[in-house]
Amino acid sequence: MSLLAIYDHPATTASSTAASTEQAIPDSHPQPKRISSDGAVIQAELAARGIGFQHWPAPVELSPHAEQAEILAAYAAEITRVQAEASYGTVDAIRMTPEHPDRAALRQKFLSEHTHGEDEVRFFVEGRGLFCLHIGDEVLQLVCEQNDWIRVPAGTRHWFDMGETPQFCAVRFFNNSEGWVAQFTGDPIAQGYPLLDQLIKAADTQ
Numbered sequence: 137m138s139l140l141a142i143y144d145h146p147a148t149t150a151s152s153t154a155a156s157t158e159q160a161i162p163d164s165h166p167q168p169k170r171i172s173s174d175g176a177v178i179q180a181e182l183a184a185r186g187i188g189f190q191h192w193p194a195p196v197e198l199s200p201h202a203e204q205a206e207i208l209a210a211y212a213a214e215i216t217r218v219q220a221e222a223s224y225g226t227v228d229a230i231r232m233t234p235e236h237p238d239r240a241a242l243r244q245k246f247l248s249e250h251t252h253g254e255d256e257v258r259f260f261v262e263g264r265g266l267f268c269l270h271i272g273d274e275v276l277q278l279v280c281e282q283n284d285w286i287r288v289p290a291g292t293r294h295w296f297d298m299g300e301t302p303q304f305c306a307v308r309f310f311n312n313s314e315g316w317v318a319q320f321t322g323d324p325i326a327q328g329y330p331l332l333d334q335l336i337k338a339a340d341t342q
């Protein structure tokens with residue numbers, strides 16, 4: 137189930153309470169001013185801030201651990217629809233598993249706030265991940281799950297958490313021939329907000 141949490145993040149408090157080490161997790165996190173698992177609410181809140189979000193109906197049952205060609209073929213119609221709105225030169229599918237040898241290093245890299253010179257467009261085929269968007273004086277945390285499609289406009293400050301035991305497969309749309317290129321902001325903002333597993337746990341106990 138998709139989940140959206142929205143927080144106020146006034147500029148004056150940015151990073152001031154961040155932990156001193158990369159591994160440290162604060163004892164307390166800010167409380168969201170709004171939290172919702174309603175797809176229509178999530179889409180409207182994100183649209184109001186320029187973020188594209190859609191929940192695509194699954195066209196087929198993918199076989200377990202489907203390979204890239206099978207995934208892209210299964211979603212060919214949806215990919216064509218996305219391409220009609222904006223042309224993406226490269227479309228691929230990536231998978232992250234709890235056994236991935238580089239999972240810890242990759243997790244830390246994506247946890248650093250960054251921007252891209254192009255839109256970040258992802259469609260989740262399996263599993264889930266946490267997109268965190270820093271827009272003006274707000275932070276939005278969005279748990280994307282299977283069949284969720286998101287478009288984060290170029291230049292949007294954001295970070296991503298794949299969780300302690302990462303498990304997801306996502307179709308990526310690039311219009312940059314160099315693939316994933318990020319500009320890191322150096323702001324440790326991510327350390328002041330829940331990680332994927334913490335947000336899910338908090339939502340479950342509400």
Ligand SMILES: [Fe+2]
Binds near residue numbers: 250251252256294318
């Ligand atoms: Fe990114």
